Amino acid sequence: MSDLKRVLSEAVEAAFAELGLPPELGRVTASDRPDLADFQSNGALAAAKRVGKNPRELAAAVAERLAGDPRLAAVEIAGPGFINLKLTDAALSARAQQIAADPRLGAETVAEPRRVLVDYGGPNVAKPMHVGHLRASIIGEAIKRIYRFRGDEVLGDAHFGDWGYQMGLLIGAVMDEKPAVAAIVEALNAGETAETPEDVGAAFDTVSLADLDRLYPKAAAKGKTDTDYRDRARKITAALQDRQPGYFALWQRFRDVTQVALERDFHALGVDFDLWKGESDVEDLIDPMVAELDAKGLLVDDQGARIIRVSREGDKKQLPPLLVVSSEGSAMYGTTDLATILDRRKSFDPALIIYCVDQRQADHFEIVFRAAYLAGYAGEGSLEHVGFGTMNGTDGKPFKTREGGVLKLNDMIELTREKARERLHEAGLGENLPAEAFEDIAGKVAVAALKFADLQNFRGTSYVFDLDRFTSFEGKTGPYLLYQAVRVKSILRRAESEGVTPGPITISEPAERELTLTLDGFETALAEAYDKKAPNAVAEHAYRLSQAFSKFYAACPILQAEPAVRASRLALAATALAQLERALDVLGIAVPERM
RNA sequence: GCGCCCGUAGCUCAACCGGAUAGAGCACUCGCCUUCUAAGCGAGCGGUUGCAGGUUCGAGUCCUGCCGGGCGCGCCA
Numbered sequence A: 001m002s003d004l005k006r007v008l009s010e011a012v013e014a015a016f017a018e019l020g021l022p023p024e025l026g027r028v029t030a031s032d033r034p035d036l037a038d039f040q041s042n043g044a045l046a047a048a049k050r051v052g053k054n055p056r057e058l059a060a061a062v063a064e065r066l067a068g069d070p071r072l073a074a075v076e077i078a079g080p081g082f083i084n085l086k087l088t089d090a091a092l093s094a095r096a097q098q099i100a101a102d103p104r105l106g107a108e109t110v111a112e113p114r115r116v117l118v119d120y121g122g123p124n125v126a127k128p129m130h131v132g133h134l135r136a137s138i139i140g141e142a143i144k145r146i147y148r149f150r151g152d153e154v155l156g157d158a159h160f161g162d163w164g165y166q167m168g169l170l171i172g173a174v175m176d177e178k179p180a181v182a183a184i185v186e187a188l189n190a191g192e193t194a195e196t197p198e199d200v201g202a203a204f205d206t207v208s209l210a211d212l213d214r215l216y217p218k219a220a221a222k223g224k225t226d227t228d229y230r231d232r233a234r235k236i237t238a239a240l241q242d243r244q245p246g247y248f249a250l251w252q253r254f255r256d257v258t259q260v261a262l263e264r265d266f267h268a269l270g271v272d273f274d275l276w277k278g279e280s281d282v283e284d285l286i287d288p289m290v291a292e293l294d295a296k297g298l299l300v301d302d303q304g305a306r307i308i309r310v311s312r313e314g315d316k317k318q319l320p321p322l323l324v325v326s327s328e329g330s331a332m333y334g335t336t337d338l339a340t341i342l343d344r345r346k347s348f349d350p351a352l353i354i355y356c357v358d359q360r361q362a363d364h365f366e367i368v369f370r371a372a373y374l375a376g377y378a379g380e381g382s383l384e385h386v387g388f389g390t391m392n393g394t395d396g397k398p399f400k401t402r403e404g405g406v407l408k409l410n411d412m413i414e415l416t417r418e419k420a421r422e423r424l425h426e427a428g429l430g431e432n433l434p435a436e437a438f439e440d441i442a443g444k445v446a447v448a449a450l451k452f453a454d455l456q457n458f459r460g461t462s463y464v465f466d467l468d469r470f471t472s473f474e475g476k477t478g479p480y481l482l483y484q485a486v487r488v489k490s491i492l493r494r495a496e497s498e499g500v501t502p503g504p505i506t507i508s509e510p511a512e513r514e515l516t517l518t519l520d521g522f523e524t525a526l527a528e529a530y531d532k533k534a535p536n537a538v539a540e541h542a543y544r545l546s547q548a549f550s551k552f553y554a555a556c557p558i559l560q561a562e563p564a565v566r567a568s569r570l571a572l573a574a575t576a577l578a579q580l581e582r583a584l585d586v587l588g589i590a591v592p593e594r595m
Numbered sequence B: 001g002c003g004c005c006c007g008u009a010g011c012u013c014a015a016c017c018g019g020a021u022a023g024a025g026c027a028c029u030c031g032c033c034u035u036c037u038a039a040g041c042g043a044g045c046g047g048u049u050g051c052a053g054g055u056u057c058g059a060g061u062c063c064u065g066c067c068g069g070g071c072g073c074g075c076c077a
Helices: A004-018 A043-051 A055-066 A089-101 A131-149 A165-177 A179-189 A197-204 A209-225 A227-241 A245-268 A279-295 A333-347 A359-375 A409-426 A435-455 A478-497 A510-520 A522-532 A536-555 A563-586
Strands: A028-030 A039-041 A072-078 A082-087 A115-119 A153-157 A300-302 A305-308 A322-325 A352-358 A383-388
Touching: A004 A028, A004 A039, A004 A043, A004 A055, A004 A082, A004 A510, A004 A522, A043 A055, A043 A082, A055 A072, A055 A082, A082 A089, A089 A510, A089 A563, A115 A131, A131 A153, A131 A352, A131 A383, A131 A409, A131 A435, A131 A522, A131 A563, A165 A179, A165 A209, A165 A227, A165 A245, A179 A197, A179 A245, A197 A245, A209 A227, A209 A245, A227 A245, A245 A409, A279 A305, A279 A322, A279 A333, A305 A359, A322 A333, A322 A359, A333 A359, A352 A359, A359 A383, A409 A435, A435 A478, A435 A536, A478 A536, A478 A563, A510 A522, A510 A536, A510 A563, A522 A536, A522 A563, A536 A563
Parallel strands: A115 A153, A115 A352, A352 A383
Antiparallel strands: A028 A039, A039 A082, A072 A082, A300 A305, A305 A322
């Protein structure tokens, strides 16, 4: 079930081998000049260099051997020695038929499936997500789905930032503001059980995410200047880590309200985690881990702290060590990360962990990874940081709202959704749909707009956050892709109601050829996205497919055509739809039935 | 100071182990709805790929230097 690129590569490689040339040079790629050919091989040029012969002569010799291939309508030599291949309509028809019959729509699976864990780099408890969290969720989700579709066993972990000093600060701040909560916390801490669970619940229910969001910045600021306040927060933090019942119960409340809000935001974005692990989950592993690192002789005392040196011979720059235990005796950011690697090894035992986190953390991860390799907690190369660019405003500076604050993710989704409603109304669409169905469409259009705007860019480049562009629904946008898909669905519905059924695919028109060649490119796009952790390759494919379909739609009437052609085109349209929906699904974008 | 990333059309971005004429969208100009959804299709306009060298038959892509921008550089996460 190989794609044409592979099939043709094999043919050309065989011809190379017969001529005594390195077969791998015969590799075929999609043509850079669609006006001249469907596929090309540049191997004669490279081979000529190696064997010291004229590239055009070599190309001609290869072409001669390919000439009899019934799949090829033309084999031509062009320029300095490109071998141009043009397929027959019959070969394209066969390939289209093959993709149509394939549940995977022409995509391969990896030869040896692995266990892979995707770490989304952790939203923090008590902080609602803002636009800065958008990329990690969108890209992480796409990578998770790409890996899964390729056949790996993949888990996505939200990986909460839910432990440490920030929690102590917040507990103190909430108790200051809510005496009823403070009373219960203190009673529980004192071991009193007089309060019924209902009373506890009622008091804790008054603690909302909005409270946490409001109190945290104030508490953090106060902790920086007010030493007494800071000391108290540290004591609470220590007590929390000792599982003092009151603090622990309140902390759990923080975690719960945060998770509910996060789940809502993530769900609205079509992002779903398999694991809701957090820093607190590995807290118990830290002491034994430190002891073990010590026993392995990896820990070094330095300036009162305990560190692991990770610099290597040949490093271009001196990497700082991993700070395992601070001079105050507490575990650090990297310590938790290391313990998490250990934890994952014991539970899921992934062959690869992908950290989908801001590019700025590159050094941090390099340090943690090296420490993990040194400690034997992970195989060399089994940890990978997949970084992405930062989120900036159109002025190139970190994005801020007009008021100068951060834009909450939930607000941004709602903003985009509102724009989608407007456009639907303008176009007079969905007016006779129930309100619920209308909202579903608006939501899907909004998510498609947001996600595609992000995913069409290579993840590594910096990101310009432009709300106008995000809410533009024309051109190379998510809604364009949905629109194309929905147009096919509309045709399929009509065909069904008229009793028209799809039949064998016969390719003849240029638009049909182009659509088939584009369908064939799915495998290449997925393979690239997988290897490079680059979802934009799939996004690009989805866009090209939509464009190719749209041209086909304009050039080739389906339902009005004579029966055999109609059946063929209907099948081709259905196949394009299936692959487009699959590609979008892999990007985490859902398609409505109509719009 | 050291290190990493980036610099491509007016704007936002692509470009498959280095390959032919560097592609899309937006914006701008023009054409196309009595036939399957015009959030569409077609055509046009727009480039010395930051600069200077080097390697190569061939460089946006690899190497060196420079200019410009972003980020990071042990007791926050």
